[in-house]
Amino acid sequence: MAETVIETHQLTKEFVRDAFHVVALKEVDITVVRGEFVALMGPSGSGKSTLLHLIAAMDRPTSGEILVLGQNLRSLNDRAIAKWRNAHIGFIFQSFNLIPVLSAIENVELPLKLTNLSKKERLEHATTALQLVGLGDRLHHLPRQLSGGQEQRVAIARAIVTDPDLVLADEPTGNLDAGSAQEVLTLLSRLNKEFAKTIVMVTHDPHAAHFATKARHLEKAELLPEGQVPADWK
Amino acid sequence: MFRYFPFILKNTLRNRRRSILTISSIAVSLCILGVLMALYQAMFFGEPTPAQALRLITRHRVSLTQPIPISYREKIQRIPGVRGVMAWQWFGGVYKDRRDPNNFFPRFGAEPEFFFQVYPEFQIPDDEKQAFQHERTGAVISRTLADQMHFKLGDRITLVGDIFPVTLDLKLVGIFDEPSHAAILYFNRAYLRDALGANNPRQNEVGAFLIQAVNADDVPRIADTVDRQFDNSPFPTRTESEKAFQLSFAAFVGNLKLFIMAIFGAVTFTVLLVSGNTISMSVRERIREVGILKTLGFTPGAILSIILGESVFISIVGGALGCLLASGICGVMRKGPGGNFMAALRTLEISPAVAVLCIATALLIGLISSSLPAWSASRTSILDSLRSTG
Numbered sequence: 001m002a003e004t005v006i007e008t009h010q011l012t013k014e015f016v017r018d019a020f021h022v023v024a025l026k027e028v029d030i031t032v033v034r035g036e037f038v039a040l041m042g043p044s045g046s047g048k049s050t051l052l053h054l055i056a057a058m059d060r061p062t063s064g065e066i067l068v069l070g071q072n073l074r075s076l077n078d079r080a081i082a083k084w085r086n087a088h089i090g091f092i093f094q095s096f097n098l099i100p101v102l103s104a105i106e107n108v109e110l111p112l113k114l115t116n117l118s119k120k121e122r123l124e125h126a127t128t129a130l131q132l133v134g135l136g137d138r139l140h141h142l143p144r145q146l147s148g149g150q151e152q153r154v155a156i157a158r159a160i161v162t163d164p165d166l167v168l169a170d171e172p173t174g175n176l177d178a179g180s181a182q183e184v185l186t187l188l189s190r191l192n193k194e195f196a197k198t199i200v201m202v203t204h205d206p207h208a209a210h211f212a213t214k215a216r217h218l219e220k221a222e223l224l225p226e227g228q229v230p231a232d233w234k
Numbered sequence: 235m236f237r238y239f240p241f242i243l244k245n246t247l248r249n250r251r252r253s254i255l256t257i258s259s260i261a262v263s264l265c266i267l268g269v270l271m272a273l274y275q276a277m278f279f280g281e282p283t284p285a286q287a288l289r290l291i292t293r294h295r296v297s298l299t300q301p302i303p304i305s306y307r308e309k310i311q312r313i314p315g316v317r318g319v320m321a322w323q324w325f326g327g328v329y330k331d332r333r334d335p336n337n338f339f340p341r342f343g344a345e346p347e348f349f350f351q352v353y354p355e356f357q358i359p360d361d362e363k364q365a366f367q368h369e370r371t372g373a374v375i376s377r378t379l380a381d382q383m384h385f386k387l388g389d390r391i392t393l394v395g396d397i398f399p400v401t402l403d404l405k406l407v408g409i410f411d412e413p414s415h416a417a418i419l420y421f422n423r424a425y426l427r428d429a430l431g432a433n434n435p436r437q438n439e440v441g442a443f444l445i446q447a448v449n450a451d452d453v454p455r456i457a458d459t460v461d462r463q464f465d466n467s468p469f470p471t472r473t474e475s476e477k478a479f480q481l482s483f484a485a486f487v488g489n490l491k492l493f494i495m496a497i498f499g500a501v502t503f504t505v506l507l508v509s510g511n512t513i514s515m516s517v518r519e520r521i522r523e524v525g526i527l528k529t530l531g532f533t534p535g536a537i538l539s540i541i542l543g544e545s546v547f548i549s550i551v552g553g554a555l556g557c558l559l560a561s562g563i564c565g566v567m568r569k570g571p572g573g574n575f576m577a578a579l580r581t582l583e584i585s586p587a588v589a590v591l592c593i594a595t596a597l598l599i600g601l602i603s604s605s606l607p608a609w610s611a612s613r614t615s616i617l618d619s620l621r622s623t624g
Contacts, residue, residue: 058529058616079533086531097526097620101244111530113237158530 002033004067005166005198006055011064013050024050026221027064034165037192037199039212042230046218048202049170055200056089056168057081069165086114090159094171096151098143098158104130105139108158115162129157133187149180156187160197167191169201173208185211238536242543249516256512257552260599263505264556264592269563270494270501271588276581277490282477283413285355290445290453291322291479292460295470298324301439302469310443313459315452320348321440323423327393327402339379340416341393343423346372352446355413362387362408370425374408379417385409391419398436400429414580445473502595510603513545517607524611525619534612541611545604546597553596557589 013025025047032038040048053059054066057073066073069088076084085091098107108126117125130136133153143151152172159167169188173181189211191197201212209215217224224230246253292310294300304321311319323343330337346367350356358366358374366372373391385391391404404421423440430437445460447453457473464471481490517524524537532540561584568582584592611619 053617056529079535082528082531082533082536085529089531091529093526093529093620097522097529099523099526101248102241106240106244110241110527113241114531114536162531 002035004031005034005036005069006030006032006200007065007067008054009065011051011054011066012062013047013054013059014062023221025054025061028218028223030216030223032198032200034198035192035196037189037211037213038201039209039215040200040202040218041204041206041209041215042218043204047221048218050221051218051223052168052170052200052202055166056091057085083114086111086162088165090162090164090167092152092155092159092167092169092172094174096143096148096155096175098151098154100143103140103142104135104146104154104157107143107154108161111158111162125161126157129161130154132160133157134183147180148176149183152176152180152184153187156184156191160191160195165198167197167199169199171202171204173203173205181205181208238540238543242540242547245516245520245540245544246547252512252516253548256509256548257555259508260505260549260552260596261555261559263501264553264596265559265563266501266556267498267595268557268560268584268588268592269567270498271591272560272564272582272584273579274491274494275585275588276579276583277481280477280581282475283355284450285353286476287450288317288447288453289352289476290447290457290460290473291442291476292445292471292473293442293479295461295472298441300469301436301441302443302464302471304438304440306464306469306471307443309463310445310460313456313463315448315456316445317448318348318351318446320345320352320444320446321423321442322444323426323441324397325393325395325402325421325426326397327395329391329393336382339383339419341419341421343426344420345424346422349374349420352444353412356410357412358408358410362410365407366422369405369407370422370428371403371405372407373404373419373421374410375406375419376416377409377411378415379419380409382417398426398430400426402426402429416580442479502599506599506603509545509549509599510606513541513604514607516544517541517604517611521611521614521619521622524614525616525622528616528619537612538608541608542601542604545608546600549596549600549603550593553593553599556596557584557592560584560592 008028008030011025011028012023014021014023016022028047028051030051040051042048050059054061055068057068057076060074071084073081099110102110105123105126108129109122112122112125127136127139130139133156135150135153135157138146138150143154146154167188172188173184176184185208188199188201192199192213199212201208203209216226217229219230292302292306294302307319307321310316321344325341325343327341329339332338349366350358350363362374366374375385379385385406387406387409389406391406393402393404395401402421402425427437445456447456453475460473461471527537564582564584567579570579
């Protein structure tokens with residue numbers, strides 16, 4: 001039986017914004033097993049990014065349980081969560097979010113600065129990750145010297161450089177042209193198939209979802225049963 | 235912390251103009267603080283030379299501008315432990331064009347027969363010493379003054395009195411070498427007395443007495459004995475070490491310690507605000523990056539140390555530059571005319587202790603000014619940070 005990587009029970013996230021009480025996620029139960037590539041889909045405001053943030057421990061749920069890699073995230077303090085995230089999670093943003101003053105290799109090296117690796121080992125790992133995403137010849141380029149697709153590939157290299165158990169991607173192709181988006185999705189698919197990385201990707205794009213092994217839909221803060229899509233889904 | 239240093243350095247260089255301006259403002263402030271600290275150290279902590287340690291100066295208790303009777307000399311001379319006493323008179327006066335600052339050098343009336351006894355560190359050829367002791371209009375000057383004004387033996391130096399209503403036509407009979415390199419002139423006080431005329435009551439007054447003790451252990455007792463002796467007279471005295479006397483000379487401008495500390499406080503506070511504002515601005519612009527770093531696994535403590543490190547780095551660079559600037563200014567002040575009036579200025583320097591204090595102050599400025607923005611950034615949630623548009 002495949003190992004469960006993510007397991008949530010009645011996971012709920014509510015918040016108050018400008019005196020309005022908002023339910024961002026309502027009683028979500030989801031299970032992701034090792035080696036899956038899950039696409040979380042749904043319209044804006046359906047709660048898919050909120051779910052991703054809760055899985056990455058970037059936010060805390062209002063109620064319910066969330067176990068990621070067997071760890072109950074509600075029981076950890078901020079410092080422990082940061083260390084856990086560094087060791088187990090690779091996160092890819094829609095807008096790449098590279099540090100502009102650092103070169104590609106320095107950006108990729110950043111998460112490794114929190115490990116016990118020596119400078120030489122860190123640079124070796126970062127170089128390997130950049131070669132894996134096809135940017136071995138762009139090690140010392142600054143983000144502004146790269147195209148959007150290349151920037152996102154640097155971000156992917158940064159997400160996988162620590163060899164995390166789980167890669168989370170929040171609309172990774174949202175800011176890319178079709179060609180670059182295809183390259184990034186192919187890369188994620190390769191990471192899943194060749195390196196058995198468990199990936200959870202939030203996307204609007206049905207084409208992107210085709211690269212995943214499984215798609216789950218959210219609508220109005222609720223996770224629809226597996227195989228079910230919203231009524232107005234095209 | 236050192237692991238993050240390349241990142242801290244790159245962040246510092248991110249907005250070069252702002253960093254340079256911040257470093258400059260800290261450097262200028264720390265330069266002022268450095269000079270003040272050096273001044274404070276030279277004035278209040280400097281050790282007297284062996285010759286200085288034996289010298290005392292007796293003046294009127296109220297002020298240096300009040301004269302005391304010349305007759306006190308005999309009474310002071312009788313105190314056990316006193317080796318010699320010399321009357322000492324500030325003359326002032328005008329030499330040539332008063333608008334030329336080079337013409338403003340200290341000139342004192344002294345008693346040639348005791349002069350080189352109370353100033354044993356002054357070196358002069360015997361024939362010039364004799365000439366000073368025997369020529370009523372004779373004057374001796376320091377080598378520094380001779381070089382500065384191109385004076386040579388035999389030159390006439392005319393001083394037009396302002397405090398005293400007389401003109402002194404002095405003849406340069408000697409040039410002495412002295413360790414502090416002050417530009418200074420001494421003439422025979424008897425000549426001033428003669429010039430004042432027999433009926434002038436100021437003839438029997440003197441500005442101060444220089445007392446030379448036999449040994450340094452006697453100095454406090456002698457000072458106490460002199461002052462107690464004249465306690466109930468119309469001209470009560472204050473006897474103090476040469477160093478304390480020079481400080482009281484400087485105290486004409488007010489409470490020096492308070493003055494220095496007030497400037498010190500004001501400069502530090504101002505630079506704290508400037509630095510704090512810059513760091514806050516810099517952190518606010520990069521709050522999104524704080525969210526990214528946290529997503530990568532940076533702990534609040536790591537974020538705190540990166541921001542504090544950046545601020546401390548800027549402050550220390552500013553502090554080091556400030557120290558160098560201050561060292562240059564101290565060099566200029568050492569050679570300036572102020573040293574002729576206050577010996578402490580002639581030893582002014584950025585000592586290792588002052589440099590360490592300067593750098594420590596810079597370090598504190600860096601830490602304090604960035605602590606609030608750094609703390610706030612380290613506590614901001616990832617999602618709030620990522621939502622920030624800077």
